Amino acid sequence: MKIEPLLAEKVFFFISNFLIFRKKTLNSLRVLIYHFIPKEYKLKFEEQIKFFINNFRLLSPEELDLFFENQFKNDMCLLLTFDDGLKSQYDNAIEILEKYNIKAIFFIPTKILELKNKQEMEIFSIENIHYGNYKIAFEREFMNITNIEEIFKLGHKIGSHTINHKKLNNLNKNEIYIELAKSKEELEKITYNKIRYFAYPKGDKTAISYDSLKISKELYDYSFIAIRGFNYPSTNKHLILRDPIHPYYPLNYIKKVLYGAFDFYYRRKLPSFEEIKR
Numbered sequence: 001m002k003i004e005p006l007l008a009e010k011v012f013f014f015i016s017n018f019l020i021f022r023k024k025t026l027n028s029l030r031v032l033i034y035h036f037i038p039k040e041y042k043l044k045f046e047e048q049i050k051f052f053i054n055n056f057r058l059l060s061p062e063e064l065d066l067f068f069e070n071q072f073k074n075d076m077c078l079l080l081t082f083d084d085g086l087k088s089q090y091d092n093a094i095e096i097l098e099k100y101n102i103k104a105i106f107f108i109p110t111k112i113l114e115l116k117n118k119q120e121m122e123i124f125s126i127e128n129i130h131y132g133n134y135k136i137a138f139e140r141e142f143m144n145i146t147n148i149e150e151i152f153k154l155g156h157k158i159g160s161h162t163i164n165h166k167k168l169n170n171l172n173k174n175e176i177y178i179e180l181a182k183s184k185e186e187l188e189k190i191t192y193n194k195i196r197y198f199a200y201p202k203g204d205k206t207a208i209s210y211d212s213l214k215i216s217k218e219l220y221d222y223s224f225i226a227i228r229g230f231n232y233p234s235t236n237k238h239l240i241l242r243d244p245i246h247p248y249y250p251l252n253y254i255k256k257v258l259y260g261a262f263d264f265y266y267r268r269k270l271p272s273f274e275e276i277k278r
Contacts, residue, residue, distance in 0.1 A: 029059070029067055029077040029231040030258050031224060031242040033199075035084055036139045037092045041247035046096050051251050052078055053100060056258070060103040061157040061197065064222060070233040078258070080104040081224065081242065083161060083199060084129055085112045087141040090151065098154060106151055107161035107199040107224075110183045112142035128165045131202075145190055152191045159197030160184050160220070167202050168212035176212050180219050196221040203227070203242070205270065213238055228257065228266040239270075 037045055052058060056078035059067060067077060080097075082089045085108040097104060111128070115121045118141070125140040126132065143151075152158050162168070162179040163186075171179065184195045198216050200207055203226025216223040217238045229241035243257055256262070 025230055025260065026076055027070070027073045027232065029072075029079060029235075030056075031079045031081060031231065031240060033203075033226060033242045033244045034080070034082045034089070034093065035244075035246070036086055037082075037088045037247055038139070039088070039092055042092045042096070045093065045247040046099075047251065048245070048247065048249075048254065049096055049100055049102065051254070052080075053102075055255070058102055060155075061105050067231075068233050068235075068237060081159075081199065082106045084165070085109060085143045085148070085161070086139050087143055087147070088139055090143050090147045094151060094154070094156075097156070103155050103157070105157045105159045105197050106148070107159040107197070108143070108148060108183075108187060109161040109163060109165040109201070110186045111164050113145055113148075113186070115142060131167075148187075148190055152193070157197060158187050158191055158193075158195060159199055159224075160187060160195055161199050162201055165201040167207040168200065169207055169209040171212075173211045173215075176209070177215050180212075180215050184219055197224070198222070199224040199242075200226070208239075227270060229263050229270070230260060 055076075057072060057075040059072075059077050059079045061079070063077075064079065066072065080102060082093065082104055085106065089106065109128070111124065112121075115124055121142055122140040124142075126134045148158060160180065160183040163183045164179065166179065168176050168179065180198065184198075187195045198220040200212070200216075200223065203224070205227070208225060213223070221237065222240060223238035224240045224242050226242050226244060228243045231241055235241070245254060245257075
């Protein structure tokens, strides 16, 4: 499937041509989010992986602990994550990650494990993953339990992305707890392992509430949002910033994103929950 960049993405691609590279920011971490990895862009995805290897220190999920213990003072670190449990991640990304011995976190909305056929997958993709926007629902097929078990056995980590991929700010406290706790419980049954990582569905300022932040802190060691920016050892472990990246993004644009050229635009999108400490 040929995926065309959205108009907003094309604008950012254009603007990036005029931005000057910032200096490398040491003792920092950028976390990437991937979604759809179509077969047609597999080589592009591999090019991106090679670029990351040559320009950053790629962390495994376990090394996140060391980062927050201030153990990478002379490095600009990178961590890869994959959201939504899309089948193309298993079909096309895993092979390349294994080729370069890179370990990532895969965030799974556990409702996908109950979907019985393509029609149910399509409905869930449009209504839950993309909140009714069928135009951007490029992939409508999800992993199954066996896929997740295999990914975990390869050394990758599995994280919760709730049950139903709902925006948590639209739910009450009890509903939020169920979404976070039950998904964690289900994934721990599959992996026989503690689930330490959580990623907010949607992940922008409008999808995060005070209650959801408190509950994520109670249940998980780390929580990730979907707003661009640098993370530091002093960053709130339950508001870890992530950069959405797609396989069709030009390397020049990705480099400027990861060196912080667009961070000024995203700072205003950060939620402020000063009452909650690290």
